[in-house]
Amino acid sequence: MTKLFSVGFWEAIARLILRNRIGIILVVAVATYLFGLQWDKMRFTYTEANLLPDNHEVNLEYNSFLETFGEEGNLIVLGVKDSSLFSVENLNAWNKLSTSFKSNVEVETVVSIYDLQKLVKNNQKKQFDLEPFIKDSISSIDELEKLKGELFEQYPFYDNFLFNKETKTIRSAIYLEKSIINTPARKDFIIDVLIPKIEAFEDAYNLDVRVSGMPYIRTLNSQNIIDEISLFIGAALLVTSLIFFFFFRSFRATFISMIVVLIGVMWTFGIIGLLEYEITVLTALIPPLIIVIGIPNCIFLINKYQHEVNKHGNKAKSLQRVITKIGNATLMTNVTTASGFATFIITESKLLKEFGTVASLSIIGIFLLCLLIIPIIYSYMPMPKDKHLEHLNKRWINTFVDWMEGMVRHRKITIYVTALILLIASIIGIYQIKISGSLIEDMPKKAAFFEDIRFFEEEFNGIMPLEIMVNTNLKKGVMKLSTLKKMDELEELIIETPELSKPISVVSLVKYSKQAYYNGNLKYYQLPTSQENNFILSYAKNSSSDVDLLKNFVDSTGQYARITTFMKDSGIDKMERIEDNLTTKINKVFPKDKYEVIVTGKAYLFQKGTKYLVNNLILSLSLAIFLISVFMAYMFRSFRMIIVSLIPNLLPLLITAGLMGYLGVPIKPSTILVFSIAFGISVDDTIHFLAKYRQELQANHWRIKKSVYAALRETGISMFYTSIVLFFGFSVFIISNFGGTVALGALVSGTLLFAMLANLLLLPSLLLSLERSIANKEVLKEPHFRIIPDEEDKNGDK
Template sequence: MFKLLTTGFWEALARLILRNKIFILIAISIATVFLSMQWKNMRFTYTEANLLPDDHKVNLTYKAFLDIFGEEGNLIVLGVKDSSVFEVEKLNAWNALAEGFKAYDEIETVISIKDLQKLVKNTDKNQFDLEPFIKDSITSSQEIIKLQNDLFKKYPFYDNFLFNAETKTLRTALYLKKDIVNTSVRKDFIIEDLQAEIESFESAHNINVRVSGMPYIRTLNSQNIVDEIGVFIGAALLVTSLIFFLFFRSFRATFISLIVVCIGVMWTFGILGLLNYEITVLTALIPPLIIVIGIPNCIFLINKYQHEVKSHGNKVKSLQRVITKIGNATLMTNVTTASGFATFILTESKLLKEFGIVASLSILAIFILCLLIIPIIYTFLPFPKDRHLEHLNKRWIGGFVDWMERMVKHKKITIYTTAIILIMASMIGINQIKISGSLIEDMPKNKQFFKDIRFFEEEFNGIMPLEIMVDTKRKKGVMKLATLKRINEVEELIIETPELSKPISVVSLVKYSKQAYYNGNPKYYQLPTSQENSFILSYAKNSNSDVDLLKNFVDSTGQYARITTFMKDIGTDKMERIQEDIQNKINKVFPKERYNVSMTGKALVFQKGTKYLVRNLIISLSLAIFLISLFMAYLFRSFRMIIVSLIPNLLPLLVTAGLMGYLGVPIKPSTILVFSIAFGISVDDTIHFLAKYRQELQANHWKIRKSVYAALRETGVSMFYTSIVLFFGFSVFTISSFGGTVALGALVSITLLFAMLSNLLLLPSMLLSLERNIANKEVLRKPTIDIIPSEDEDLDNQE
C-alpha cells in the first residue's frame, strides 16, 4: 500500500483536488452536516468509568452482588453540623425538608431523624412493635433533650448512621430508585430539584447543608466535565491561533486555520455520536486535542505555500507543491501520532478503547481536512501581499539554531553526559512512582461537592461503599447463630479500622432485637446466646417491624447476607492492606466448604481497574514503540536507524516518568495516557530530521558532517515552531479543575519539550558519533517512501 505514496501519486492527488475543488467543498459540507446530525446521539456518562473488561473476575463478582441486592450506589446524604439545628423550629424544618423529598417519584426511601423508630417488646402478642422517636413534630426544647439522650446514648443501632454522637452532626439519607441511578433522570432530579430544595432551606434557616453520596458526586462531576469541554475548546483555539498569528502575522491565514480546526472539532463530536459513545473524562479531551494537533498541520501547509509563492510567483504551481511536497510528510507524522492513540484500541479496557478509536479517527480526519481545505481556499484568494510574507525574512530564531549547531559540533560529551545523568536520575524517580486507585482524587478540589466529600469523611468515615457478600450455600442460612457470629467477627475488624465506617448488616438488626427484648437496655445491644436466639427471633418473626430493614441486609431466600461499610479516600497501598487484612479474617472465620464470601463495591472495582490499566499502559506503550519501529523500518530500511531513532524519543519518556516519581504524581487513568500520546507525537520530529538528513547525504555526496549540520539547520526552525504550538496547546489542559487532566497537560507538554531538545541535540550527536556504522550509503538505502523529495526544496517550508 505504501507504494501508492510516491511522488506520482501525490501529483495526481494534487491535480484531483485542485480541479474538483467545488465538488470537494460540497462533499466536506455534506459530511459536516451529516456528522453534526449525529450529535444528538452523544450522551454524557452517568456511571463511573469501568476500567476492567466485562468478563474480569472483579466485574463478575460485582455483577453477582448487584443481581442479588440491586444497585448499591443509590444513596444521597444530606448533613448539617450546626448547633442551632437543635432548636425547635430548625429541627422541625430539617425533618420537613426530608419529608418533602418523599413526594418525588425519583426517591425510593427517605430516612431522617423523624423516621427513626424504636423496636418495642409487645409481650401480649409475642412480637416487636415500632414506635417513632418523634411522633408528629418537636414542640419543646425538653423533647429535643430527650431525643438527644435516646439517640446519642441509648440506641447504638443508629449511631453513625444518621448522626455522629460526638460532634452532634445530623444526616438524612435519600435512596434513589435503583432503576434511575444510571440514567439521565438522576441528573435532572439532582440538578433541578434536589439543589433547589436545599438552597431554599439554607436561605430560609441560615444553615449550611452538606450533600454527598455516589449519585450526587457522579452527577456534579459529569456536569463539570460538560462545562469544561467548552472552556478547553475556547482556550485551545485562543492559544494556538495567537501563536499562529505571531508566527505568520496574517489575520487571513489565522482565520483559515481556525475554520479548518473548528470543522475538525465538529467531526470529532460527530464521530462520538456516530459510534454512540459516551463522553467521559477522557473522550472530553479529544476536541481540544484535535485543535492542538491540527494547527501544526496548518503551519506546515500555509508556510510551504507562502515560500513557494515568494520563490516563483506562480500560485497554482505553489498549491500543487503544497500537496505533493507537504502532503506526504504531514501524512506520515499524522499516522505516527494516530498510532500512539490507536494502541489503546487493543487494550481490554472499554474506556481506553473508545478513547483510542475516536482520537485516532479524529487525527486522520483533521489531516484530510487540512490537506483539502487549505489549498482549495487559497485558490479563491488573491495573491499574498508582501506583508503576508514578511515573516519569512525574520531571522530571530537564528540564535537558537546557532546554539544547537555549536552544541552538536563541540559539546557532544556534554550532551551524552547530560543524557546519562537524566537517565540515572529518572530511574531513581521511577522507583518512587505510586499507583492511585482513588475514585475522587482527580475531582476538582475547589468545588463544594469535593469539600462535602471531605466533610463526610471526617464526620462519618467516608461515602464510598465497600460491600462484603456472604453466601451461606443454603436457604435461611444467614439467620443461623453460627453465621451471625462469624459476620460479627468480621465487623469487629472493620470497626477497628479507622479508614472504614461502622458496618451495617443483619447482625446490627439482631443485636437491636435483643436490646428491644430487654426493654431497650443498651447493655443488651449484642448477639443473643443460643438459648435466647430462638425466642428473640420468634418475636421478630411475629412482627412486621423488621421486614423493611431486613430486606436491605438479607436476600429473599435467606441465603445471602451483606455487610456494608464506607471508605475514606485512601491511597491504593493502604486500601490493599485493609483489603488483605479483611480477607485474611474472612478466610479464618468462614470455612470455604460452607461459605462463599466476596468483597466488592465501587471503590474496590475502581482500585482494581487502575491496577489493571497499569498493565495496559506497558502493553500499549510497547505496542506503540513496536508499530512505529515497524513503520520506520519500512521507511528507512535500516534496523540500525530504528535503534538510533528510538533512543531520543524514549529518553523524554523516562525523564517524565522520573518527574512523576519526584513530584508525587501517581499512575492513574489520566496520567497513563501521557506516554503513548507523547511518544506518538514526538517521533514526528525524528522522522522529519532523518528524512532531511538522508536527503542531504544524497545531495552532498555522502559527506556526513555537512549533511548533519544542514539537516539540523533546516529542520530546527520548523521543529521549534511546532513544539512551541504543541507545548502551549497541551498546557491548555492545566486550566482544568480536574487534577488528572492538569497532570496530563503538564506532563505531555514537558515530554514534548524534552523530545524537541533530544531530537535536535542527542539525535544529530549520535549520527556524528556513529557515522561509520550507521550513517553511510549502505545503511541508508533508497527509502520505500519519499517523505521529502530530493529535488531542490526548502525543507523548512515543507515541514
C-alpha cells in the same frame, strides 16, 4: 520505483484536489452536515468509569452482587454540624426538609431523625412493634432533650449512620430509585429538585447543609466535564491562534487554520455520536486535542506554500508542491500520532477503547481536512503580500537555529553528559512513583461537593461504598446464629480499620432486637445466645415490619447477606492492605466448603481497574513503540536507524516518569495516557529530521557532517514552531478543575518540550558520533517511499 506513496502518486493527488475544488468542498460540507446529524446521539455519561473488561473476575463478582441486592450506589446523604440545629424550630424544619423528598417519584425512601423508630417488645402479641422517636413534631425543649438523650446514649444501632454522637453531627439518608441511577432522571432530580430545596433551607435557617453520596458526586462531576468541554475548545482556539498569528503575522492564515480545526472538532463530535459513545472525562479531551494537533498540520502546509511563493512567485506551482512535497510527511506524522492513541484500543477497557478509537479516527480526519481545505482555499485567494512572508526571515529564529548548530558542532560531550545525568536522575525518580486507586483524586478540589466529601469522611469515615456479600449456600442460612457470629467477627475487624466506617448489616439489627427484647437496656446490645436466639427470632418473625427490616441486609431467600461499610478516600497501597486483612479474616472465619464471600463495591472496583490499567500501560506503550519502529523500518529499511531514532523519544518519557516520582504525581488512569500520547506525537519530529537527513546525504554525496547541519537548519524552524504550538496547546488543560486533566496537560506539554530538544540536539549528535556505522549506502538504502521528494530544493522543506 513505482510505489503507492511515490512522488507520482502525490502528483496525481495534487491534480485531483486542484481540478475538483468545488466538488471536494461540497463533499466536505456534506460530510460535515452528516456528522452534525449524529450529534443528537451523543450522551453524557451517567455512570462511573469502569476500567475493567466486562469479563474480568472482579466485574463478574460486582454484577453478581447487583443481581442479588440491586444498585448499591443509590444513597445521597445530607448532613449538618451546627449546634443551632438543636432548637425546636430548626430541627422541625430539618425533618420537614428531609421528609419533603418522599413525594418525588425518583426517591425510593428517606431515612432521617424524623423517621427513626425504636423496636418495642410487645409481650401480649409476642412480637416487636415499631414506635417512632418523634410522633408528630417536636413541641418543646424537654422533648428535644429527651430525643437527644435517647438517640445519642441508648441506641447505638443508629450511631454513625444518622448521627455522630461524639460531634453531634446529624444526617439524613435519601435512597433513590435504583432504576433511575444511571439515567438522566437522576441528574434532573439532583439539579432541579434537591439542590434548590437545600439552598432555600440554608437561606431560611442560616445552616450549612453538606451533601454527598455517589449519585450526587457523579452528577456534579459529570456537569463539570460538560462545562469544561467548551472551556477547553475556547482556550485551545485562543492559545493556538495567538501563537499561529505570532509566527505568521497573517490574519488570513490564522483564520483559515481556525476554520479547518473547527470543522475537525465538528467531525469529532460526529464520530462520537455515530459510534454512540458516551462523553466521559477522557473523550471530552479529544475536541481540544484535535485543535492542538491540527494546527501543526496547518503550519507545515501554509509555511511550505509561503516558501514556494517567496521563491518563484507562481501560485499554481506553489499549491501543487504543497501537496506533492508535504503530503507524505503530514500523512506519516499523523499516522504515527494516531497510532499512539490507537494503542489504547487493545487495553480491553471500554473507557480507553472508546478514547483511542475516537482520537485516532479524528486525527486521520483532521489530516484529510488540512490537506484538502488549505490548498483549495488558497487557490481562490490572492497571492500572499510581502508582509505575510516576513516571518520567513526572522532574526530571532535564525539565532535559535545557530545556537542549536553550535551545540551540536562543539558541545556533543555536554549534550551526552546532560542526557546521561537526566537518565540516571529519572531512573531514581521512577522508583518513587506511586499508584493511585483513589476514586475522587481527579475530582475538582475547589468544588463544594469535594469539600463535602472530606466532611463526611471526617464525620462518618467516608462515603465510598465497600460491600461484602456472604453466600451461606443454604436457604435462610443467614439467620443461623453461627453465621451471625462469623459476620460479627468480620465486622470487628472493619470497626478496627480506621479507613472504614462502622458496618451496617443484619448483625446490627439482631443486636438491636436483643436490646429491644430486654426493654431497650443498652448493655444487651449484642448477639443473643443460642437459648435467647429462638425467643428473639420468634418475636422478629411475628413482627409485621420483619420484611422491611431485613430487605436491605438479606436477600428474599435468606441465603445471601451483605455487610455495607464506607471507605475514606485511600490510595491503592492502603486499599490493598485493607483487602489483604479482610481476605485473611474471611478465609479464617468462613470455611470455603460452606461459605462463599466476595469483597466488592464502587471503590474496590475502581482500585482494581487502576491496577489493571497500570499493568496494561507497558503493553500499550510497547505496542506504540513497535508500531512506530515498523514505520521507521518501512521508511528507512535500517535497524540501526530505528535504534537511533528511538533514543531521543524514549529519553523524554523517562524524564517525565522521573519527574512524576519526584513531584509526587501518581500513576492513575489520567496520567497513564501521557506516555503513549506523547510518544506518538514527539516521534513526528524524528521522522521529519531523518527524512531530510537521508535526502541531504544523497544530495551531498554521503558527507555526514554537512548533511546533519543542513537537515538541522531545514527542519529546525518547523520543529520549533510545531513544538511550541503543541506545548502551549496541551498546557490549556492546566486550567481544568480536574486534577487528572491538569496532570495530563502539564506532563504531555513537558514531555513534548523535552522531545523537541532531544530531537534537535541529541539526535543529530548521535548521527555525527555514529556516522561510520549508520551513515552509509548499505544502512540507509533507498526507502520504500520518500517522505520528502529528492528534487526538493533547499529552501522548500516545510
